[in-house]
Amino acid sequence: MNSETRSDAPHGMRVIPREQHSISRKNISKAALRVLYRLHDAGFAAYLVGGAVRDLLLGGHPKDFDVATDATPEEVKGLFRNCRLIGRRFRLAHVVFGPEIIEVATFRGTGEVGVENDGDRHIVDGRIVRDNIWGTIEEDAVRRDFRVNALYYDIADFSVRDYVGGMQDLTDRTMRLIGDPELRYREDPVRMLRAARLAAKLGFTIDASAAAPFKKLGHLLTEASPARLFDESLKLFLAGHGLKSFKMLEACGLLEFLFPATARALERGDNALRALVEQGLANTDARISEGKSVTPAFLYAVLLWGEVRDQAHGWMAQGFEMNEAWQRAAVHVVGEQCQRVAIPRRFTFTMEEIWSLQPRFEQIHRKRVFRLMAHPRFRAAFDFLLLRAHESQGMRELGEWWAHAQLLPPEMLAAALGGGGVPAHEAPTASASAPVRKRRRRRKPTRGKGDSGGA
Structure with missing residues (x-):
């Protein structure tokens, strides 16, 4: 994929102009485009960001579209009557279009890492528990988890902006973290599961430096919110790539922290059980x-x-x-x-x-x-x-x-x-055709109506 570096771009930023990338507005939801255009027309920066940009560049069809902007949540709410503000840990605006929700996030700032109370940022034992410091798009990019998730589609000129090397990772089909992996996992241990899930979904490999801390820090997942891990498990196993996700979790040594009983049972070497789980x-x-x-x-x-x-x-x-x-x-x-x-x-x-x-x-x-x-x-x-x-x-x-x-x-x-x-x-088979002697009429049993739900 060709790209160019503009003279007015920050050091290292790549700008891929409209004619040199594969993203088409035809593949972006109408709701997301309405949000992007209204923000832009109101004088704010407006970018499609994250997984949607990544998947569009890979030829996929995203289901969710997230927007990043320099407008504050309150300013976003002022532009959309169908908007609600959510979140304490991360303040976000949700713009609702029927069943579709467009998540709008204000550019996050870097703040001063290591300070427990810095504005509206709160860190406990290295873990971010609240983070609502606004910043620039450059700061927002380095605050994201993986480089392939830090690509921005600019509605102003339809270019793609890459601040951290995400385009190269798409070419290499590799998951690389932004910043020091151990520090990033301590900030949010669920990032380890995200690495495994995205690698399985995209068919990517996990960079050695990103995978190295799993063994040391995997236990931090036991301190994550069980409700959040339930949501993450749905993304792992009920998004169409469950078998690959399962194998990736095992390969990364993370299964025991999410499903300890499953890991114990499989460690006993029961091949029939493994066949059941994988099937x-x-x-x-x-x-x-x-x-x-x-x-x-x-x-x-x-x-x-x-x-x-x-x-x-x-x-x-x-x-x-x-x-x-x-x-x-x-x-x-x-x-x-x-x-x-x-x-x-x-x-x-x-x-x-x-x-x-x-x-x-x-x-x-x-x-x-x-x-x-x-x-x-x-x-x-x-x-x-x-x-x-x-x-x-x-x-x-x-x-x-x-x-x-x-x-x-x-x-x-x-x-x-x-x-x-x-x-x-x-047992009788479906081909059994022996005559049946008439018996006294009985009430016909009611067949079960439960669904199989996955078989």
Whole structure:
């Protein structure tokens, strides 16, 4: 990508004119353009910035568009009636256009690093807990995390401005931090997860200097807000590149700080469990690429399955009844996980149901089969069962039995089951066509309507 350096540009800044880059206003949301033009017409600087510029230059189609300006949040609010100011840690303006929100940030200043109270900047133990010091675009650029995220698209002349070498990193397909990596991670430990996520999403490598502090500083993630880590986990695993993100987290040694139970279970060398986790993530990625719905509950159930299963079997070995053993295991694993990632109760409840239904698939008795098929979480639990096919030949046959059973008319399934249980290898198939003796009419069972949410 060609570029030029203007004589009036700050030292090292590259300006890529309109004809030498691939960004087109046709690929920028109309809402973002309205914000950019109104700021510009009011006499303020207005730039598209961050991930949107990065992805547009790479030929992608961003979903979110962020704007940077020299207007203060209050000045932005004065220009847009559909604007609300949010944030205490970082004061921002959100301009709302129906379902779309354009985030507008005032240029951040550098301030004096190391001073605990500098204007509206507050630093505790090296970590920025509040930062509302305004500055210039040059200062704003060096305050951003990765060089590829510090590119600015200028609505005034449609050029791209690069203050820190982000264009070179796009060419090199490498994630490099701005500034000292250890200092930047101490300021905000979640940047380590962002490095892994963006590298996985973009197919980039993480520069050695950016990856070096992971081992030393990974434990700082345990001090991050569990609610914030939940949001970050959604970006990691439910944005269409979950399998790559998972492998990147493992390679970087960060998985244990986000999902400790998952890391422990995988460290035990269970190949079937690894196959289940990776297939579950791959299936979720496929559903997202096809525009299908997904739910975090199913994916979290996959990630935590190994620890839940092992603990449940441990409780049963100590003499606990099956249902109580599974309940104890689920409560313990979910409780531990929520200390790291604040999974909402509406998801943990579904996870616990998916887990508790797994042993019931092995109880192939007439009443229990129909009762299970009528359960609202049956579909999600069945999809989960299919993921477990790598555990054993018997588990694969069990999944096939239940798949065939769902294809049979209820009367035929009832007749095939008779009054007792049927081993999986003797189960009826969809091709079964033996005549069924008429029985007294029974109420037709209600099929479950739960969604699979990721299988």
